[in-house]
Amino acid sequence: MQIKAKPLTPEDFAPFGDVLDASGAPDKIINQGLCGRFHDRARLDFADGRAGISIFKAAPRALPCSCDLLERHPEGSQAFIPMSAEPFLVIVAPDEGGRPGAPRAFLTNGAQGINLLRGTWHGVLTPLAEPGLFAVIDRIGPGANLEEYPLAAPFSVLA
């Protein structure tokens, strides 16, 4: 199967999570008028644990790329904030009876981060260029908080 990556939009991504960016008017003007605050934009959720910030340095992939595994975090949300202005690939899928349904692929525009809702099926972090550096806000707590689903039929993602 092949799927085409679409530009990431808040509307399309809403069932899976939040798009984090500075588009539109800020919610607040702060710092003596020198800064716009886009306030409280992520639906964070950390069951039986706490929020943590980690730094990921991930190897970039090229499109088309193959996806043979989806995963989810039953106990917490997971946000990826790029530390460079490079687009990255986001793969998500709805849950269908405890398994991933039809996957969706999105390309960020280089000025977007994402927050995956707790329990959302997703592909692992997939940068498309160096440095592949991201700040990751996710749950720190007991247990693995990781459910992996190897795909019997891997799929390709096209640009």
Ligand SMILES: NC(=O)N[C@@H](O)C(=O)O
């Ligand atoms: N396992 C891990 O920390 N990272 C994955 O959850 C991922 O979504 O990249």
Ligand code: NI
């Ligand atoms: Ni994850």
